Structure formats: C-alpha cells, structure tokens
Amino acid sequence: MLSPEQLEFLKPFLAEFKELQLAGKGLTAFWERLYHKFYLVWPNQQAELEAPAEPKPPKLTKGGKISKRQVEKETPPVMIYSTMKNWKDARESQIRSYYYNRTTLGRKKGQAKVNIVVAIGKKDRVLAEHQLYSKKYYADRVKAKVDTALAKIDDVASHIKVTAQILKESWDQETKEIRDEIQAEHKRLVQEKKEKDKTLKHVLEGKGQQDISPEERAIVQEAIPELLESFCEAMAAKTGWAFSVIGGGPMAANTNAPIRVCTFHEGVIPETNQTFRGWYPEFDKLFSIPFSTFAHSVFPEAVRLRGAVNIELEKVTSPAALLESGRLVGHLQYARKAGEEEAAMAVMCGYGAKSQTRL
Structure with a gap:
C-alpha cells in the first residue's frame, strides 16, 4: 500500500486530474508524467523500505498534555514483491485508485451510485x-x-x-x-x-427518476426478468456464487395495479442441476407467500391505485383508497380540477352501496 509520504506526494496533481477528467480528455500522458515523477523519488521497492517514516505527533488532551488513552497501533506488515515489475504494477494500480476514488463523477458522501446496463432489444424481440x-x-x-x-x-x-x-x-x-x-x-x-x-x-440511466410515470414503471417492470437475468448471470459467472432474488409490488400495467411477486434464481447446485428454489421445495411457502403478505402491507390499495395505468371501478375494494390515491377511473385519469373529487365521491358512494348489497 502507499505510504503517507507517497499519498502526500500525489495530492498536488489531483486538480489537474479532475480537469482532464471533466473535460473528457485522455489520461495516458498524465499517467506517464506522474509515474516518471513518482519513480524519481522512489525508483524501486528498496528506496521505499529505506525511506524514514515521519513519527506521528502524540494525541493531546484538552489541557495540552499527552493523552494516556492513545493506543499505539502496530505497523502494518510490508508487502515484499518478488520482481520489479510486480512492484511497479501494484504501485501504479494504487496510484490510479487514489485519484479515481477521490474524483468519481456523481459520487456523494455516504451514497453508492449503481449503473444498470441492459442489452436493450436483444430479448423480447418483435415477431417477424x-x-x-x-x-x-x-x-x-x-x-x-x-x-x-x-x-x-x-x-x-x-x-x-x-x-x-x-x-x-x-x-x-x-x-x-x-x-x-x-x-x-x-x-x-x-x-x-x-x-x-x-x-x-x-x-x-437515472433521468427523471424523481417523477417516473405509471407507464414508465410498467415498461421497467416488464423488463425485470431480463434485468435480473443479465445481472445474476454476470455475477454468478464472476463470483462462482448462486443467487436467489425475490421482489414484488404493484404491477402498473395490470388493471388497478395488483401485487405480484417474482423470484429469480441463478447458479445450479453441483451434480443436481437445481437452483435453490428447486432444491428447497418449501421455498414458495416459506419465502414467496410471506413476501406477498409483506408487499400488500407496504403497498396498500391507495398506493397501488396511484401507480396504476388503468383503474376499473368494479375492482376497487375501498372507496376511500381511490379518493386517497388522487386518481379517477379510466386510463391515467387524475382528480385535479375543482369538482372532480366531489364527483368521484358521489360515484364511489353509489359503488359502496352496491358492494354492501352484494355482500
């Protein structure tokens, strides 16, 4: 790993790296110059080992005295590389990581940005x-x-x-x-x-995520199998792990957005050709059904109706839920104009009476 002295050496070049990155310019020349300057100070691993480490100042109390609570940390073990090439490869990789970890575009403290890459159009092709x-x-x-x-x-x-x-x-x-x-x-x-x-x-890609329409959600939900398959297949191949994913919520494309639960399994058990779901017959009973109950509790009818593309009055179970959702019966109809909520209330009251009659 890089020493504190080496990290201090890299700091002055951070501004130049940011400018090149923001401008979208190539970094090859930057790396070559930086490596050259680095190796002038530390030409080989022996130079690193011989460089005296500056002692850290002791921790002080508020009164200015040396704290008795400070803990002497053990010096981390030094990695000795067998060849000059291995040492250079390691240092250059660590140098690049130093800059990228401090300048990744769009990164916010305490948050991780996830990019989902989907081979759009490769599956679900239009019939010839x-x-x-x-x-x-x-x-x-x-x-x-x-x-x-x-x-x-x-x-x-x-x-x-x-x-x-x-x-x-x-x-x-x-x-x-x-x-x-x-x-x-x-x-x-x-x-x-x-x-x-x-x-x-x-x-x-994250554009407009603050206000995704029901129709947009329906399109993304339709792509869930492809999204999960592309992600889990890649991760299973790279990690050697098996994956079981469970998810669910309101299906925006279906009338009144009912709750649906889906599971995806990747990575077969050796010599059985079975995923976890196939290996564990109780999977649906012990996982999928409870998850469906959970989804119904966190997505009550008002939430489901709010995100539905189409709403049918006959399938609404609670008049209050429709009013709370701010929606009207039909295709993406919203109660926005004056008098619409009163009209909806009148319709729902009539529907409520019919429901009670049927019961």
Whole structure:
C-alpha cells in the first residue's frame, strides 16, 4: 500500500486530474508524467523500505498534555514483491485508485451510485412478419395444408421443418390485403418496441427518476426478468456464487395495479442441476407467500391505485383508497380540477352501496 509520504506526494496533481477528467480528455500522458515523477523519488521497492517514516505527533488532551488513552497501533506488515515489475504494477494500480476514488463523477458522501446496463432489444424481440401471420391466420389459412403434408410423413423429426416451410410458402403466396395488414402491424410493433426501449434506457440511466410515470414503471417492470437475468448471470459467472432474488409490488400495467411477486434464481447446485428454489421445495411457502403478505402491507390499495395505468371501478375494494390515491377511473385519469373529487365521491358512494348489497 502507499505510504503517507507517497499519498502526500500525489495530492498536488489531483486538480489537474479532475480537469482532464471533466473535460473528457485522455489520461495516458498524465499517467506517464506522474509515474516518471513518482519513480524519481522512489525508483524501486528498496528506496521505499529505506525511506524514514515521519513519527506521528502524540494525541493531546484538552489541557495540552499527552493523552494516556492513545493506543499505539502496530505497523502494518510490508508487502515484499518478488520482481520489479510486480512492484511497479501494484504501485501504479494504487496510484490510479487514489485519484479515481477521490474524483468519481456523481459520487456523494455516504451514497453508492449503481449503473444498470441492459442489452436493450436483444430479448423480447418483435415477431417477424411470417410469425405474426402465423399467430393470426394459422388456424384458418395454414393448418389444413400442414395437416395434409404431415399425414404423409412418418419421420416426426422433420415435422417442424415441413411446418415452417409450408408457413413460409403460405405467407409468400398470401393476398395483398392480408400482407399489407400484417406488415402494418409489424411496423407498428417495431416502433412500439423502439419507444419502450428508449423509455427503459431513459429511466435506468437515472433521468427523471424523481417523477417516473405509471407507464414508465410498467415498461421497467416488464423488463425485470431480463434485468435480473443479465445481472445474476454476470455475477454468478464472476463470483462462482448462486443467487436467489425475490421482489414484488404493484404491477402498473395490470388493471388497478395488483401485487405480484417474482423470484429469480441463478447458479445450479453441483451434480443436481437445481437452483435453490428447486432444491428447497418449501421455498414458495416459506419465502414467496410471506413476501406477498409483506408487499400488500407496504403497498396498500391507495398506493397501488396511484401507480396504476388503468383503474376499473368494479375492482376497487375501498372507496376511500381511490379518493386517497388522487386518481379517477379510466386510463391515467387524475382528480385535479375543482369538482372532480366531489364527483368521484358521489360515484364511489353509489359503488359502496352496491358492494354492501352484494355482500
């Protein structure tokens, strides 16, 4: 590790490092100059060992006397490197860490900044045109041809290939009207996917986190499986650990944002090919169900309704919760204008009476 004298040596260059970093300029020349100056003072490990350490001044009491409570700390063990290269590599790494640890952009005292990197667009791809065609018209315009062809083929392994071939031929020979319909739908879905990816990237990068809309939350929630998979797979590979993650809360995209709980498990148990959930049959009973109860307690109905994209009156269980949420029935409707809360109260009172009747 760097000595107190070496740390003092590095301090005067901190301002220059900050300027270069903020300007986005390269640091190669800076490091080369700094290492050169460092090695002029400490050309090798022997020079470090021979350098006399300055004694620290004793701790004093308020009266100016030497404190009897001061504790003499043991001198930390000195790392001896086997080669000059190993010593230089260690020192240069420690020097870089010294600067980066004091100048990381966006760092606040007592807080850690977490950057989530997601391969947006690699998963949950939009179906190809012929796949959209199959999804909508397979039963009416393709299935009969496939059944006829497969009835003449005994080799089950080739069924998938034959089915795909017939589907492609049917799509290629389809009417202009249907092809135009499917192509328009494909274009719409591609554009919708681009907008979702843009929103997801916008939110995860931290822009506008103070005011994330229900629709933005719905898009991020939709990406949770990919987020967890990309994170846990990377961490499992780098650490050799197994991971089990549990989370849950209001599902913004679902009507009235009901509570949903999801778990993700990565890292199989050797010789079993099982994750923790597979290895422990009671996982859902002992973890997922209690977590769901917890989520319902910390996200009461008013909170869930406030974050819902759509609200249906019939699914509201408490009239007071809807009023407290500041929302109205429908798609992202808010009680903002004068008289809207009174109108909502009148509707909810009627609904409350109906509910009591049904009970």
